[in-house]
Amino acid sequence: MHYISTRGGIQPIAFKDAVMMGLATDGGLLLPEAYPQVSRQQLEEWRSLSYQELAFHIISGFVDDIPPADLKDLINRSYATFSHPEITPVVKHDGVYILELFHGVTLAFKDVALQFLGNLFEYILAERNEQLNIIGATSGDTGSAAIHGVRGKKGINIFILHPHGKTSPVQALQMTTVTDANVHNIAVSGTFDDCQDIVKALFNDLEFKKKYSLGAVNSINWARVLAQVVYYFYAWLRVTDEDERKVSFSVPTGNFGDIFAGYVAKKMGLPIDKLLLATNENNILTRFVNDGDYSLSDVVSTASPSMDIQLASNFERYLFYLYNQDSARVRGAFTQLKEQGRITFSSEEMARVQADFASASVDQAQTLETIGSFNRETGYILDPHTAVGVRAALDLLPADIARVCLATAHPAKFGEAVEKATSAATPIPPGIAALHGKPTRCDLMDADLEQVKDFFIKHIV
Template sequence: MRYISTRGEAPALGFEDVLLTGLATDGGLYVPESLPHFSVEEIRSWRGLPYAELAYKVMYPFVEDAIPADDFRKMLGETYSVFSHQAVAPLVQLDTNEWVMELFRGPTLAFKDFALQLLGRLLDYVLEKRKQHVVIMGATSGDTGSAAIEGCRRCEHVDIFILHPYQRVSEVQRRQMTTVQGDNIHNIAVKGNFDDCQRMVKESFGNQSFLGGKTQLAAVNSINWARIMAQIVYYFQASLALGGPDRSMAFSVPTGNFGDIFAGYLAKKMGLPISQLVIATNRNDILHRFMSGNKYEQHQLEHTLSPSMDIMVSSNFERLLFDLHGRDGAAVKDLLERAAKGPVSIEDYRWKHARKLFDSDAVDDKTTCDTIRDIYEKNEYLLDPHTAIGVRAARNCRRDSTVPMITLGTAHPAKFPDAIAESGLVVKPQLPAHMADLFEREERYTVLDNNVSEVQGFIAKHWKNA
């Protein structure tokens, strides 16, 4: 399988090169040249498979030119054996035909573990084969950083530099990143917001001269295709558990960077019956404003109780725009260049095509807290603020009550005690046993100004062979 850029100018690459490259040389994101498609009969035959085996069925077409089948099966078995629930992604029922899929059973208590536990093993495999070293540079609004560090910290051929917005992630999220010890692990707190961190990462991938030609950058953000690929699987898992593919499903997805919901869009294109995808956002609602009114316009970023979605520039949205524009890279490049200068819209027929599948909602902090309290009082089930936004958006946007609605539960509530407290509940979410001493562990991180040259200088000085 070959991968092409959403901007249409970079050369097509195989899986190994896409894994290591992240951002395309023309500034675009890599997507498969064509998608595998599974029949209803084939999907039905996967009922009852363990999660790792289902992951193999869904993902192997994307990597088969680069990784032998037995090696990939072994990798997947190791990846999902570290999750704390035998089902890996269990479903919890909230109401009639309403479910939460718990995607926080991995080692860092967030859905990012599904992709980043695998990404670390993929990098180890490919870099060992090539005898190559890379510098991982990533930006996090809260959860990607800890999941990336946990997934990649044992990799022999990488140094890890994770940027997070200073004082704009929860304390648990920060400590999950900054208490992991290792000479190859570096946490950078940037005096800015997540979009500033993400912009620095993209700029650095576009010009890697600060590394002196001695190594290259690798991406752990969802600009890396491998991240999206791994997230497709749990849409199939949820569907198969609830009667799919013989009945359609609806999904509500708390999302800031659009990667997790784009994976659902791909699952549908690959043959999974999905009738509705709900984009659930907080006050940073650029995706909702586009999907509800065909206006893509950046506003001032706001700090909320759901910090992992405090994002205004949704990188993976470019991948959807590429499809909406008939895979015309030049058109996507032109649109995004205009979007950087002011509000843009797309042709009405393209927007209406997107609206056939996608709905959206923006949920403020008060409604988020009300939802956390309401669900707990009725079910004794505690939602984190991001999942609460997903549940509220699902209820507000639901098209058909006979279709199962599944909200992706993206994080453990213990990561966001402030939101739980603000909801008025006296219950205090407890960290699982393997994190019980998190607040006693020593932290290590460096605070830097919101300046790309300063950040690049730090990385150039501190990677192991500098």
């Protein structure tokens, strides 16, 4: 299995090289040359597998340069940190299935991928006797999950940029209370998109990237997406039996990474009826799916801050397929976005988009109302991001199919919003309660590339 760039400027590379490259050296995103195909017979054979066993079967189809025994060990160690034996259990409430992705160390879905990626990095670096300096941007959950995935690991430094004051208090504490020598938190006076622009600029400076051995943990790293593909298969196997029941997934998303993993699962042959893309007021992706309007606007702060994004990194991966793998068109689209602030699409392309996805935008009032009403009716507490997906599913997906809603974070990470919606305090897990009062370390900076670059160079150890 080899990997290519959406922008067509690199020769195909192996999986381990793709992991270490992160963002392709031509500025594009890496994708496999082909997708392993899964038959219905294989799906039936996988029904009795544990999450770890299923992950091995799926991931090994994309990896041929790590011995199977080593890959199994990496997977098993990655999910040994989870608090639930099923890793990503599925529960049913009020006619929808909730796929709980928050049983990892930071109580967010990012742990599913970043525990695996952290172990991958350590494995490859030890094999090559190299060092890696990770730099990433976060709207909240990626940063803490990445930090906890690599804290204390040999040969790795990590620098995480987050928008100052625009994450939840718990998200900020999960990052800034990690004071290991190899961990550095940077609070940027700006938005997540400002943070992401700085990170992309550093990766696009190829001389700087090579000199300082930059590595990526954002979902621009293919291994992140790959690890997330697994739980679509796992959930499908839990909500179906041997009949042909339809299954749709509702995915709260801002950066297009989580729903792109579902798109990959579908390309592999998983019989997904519909992928429902749910956004908050930062609804560039909903405008794209419903109206063909992919135009930039200002970021709005909401109760679901991990989705407060306008420029979706993983959208480029989908464009590559929408444009029939025409790298020149992908490059042209991002030139248009830079010059005009928008990308335009033909009616034929939009017909294909709407065959792949449905979409809905759920505002803050609807989000809080959904948290409250769902809790009153079921006793179950949704976090604000999950509530966006649940509301979209209840509004748009038919009740006679299996509606799987991705629960991307534990509600305690967004206690203020949940308490406002339910008029009751959210039970606090011990791991979150222990954060309060711990020493913190964080550096506040302007959204300035050179300032961040200077800090980075001075703090490499």
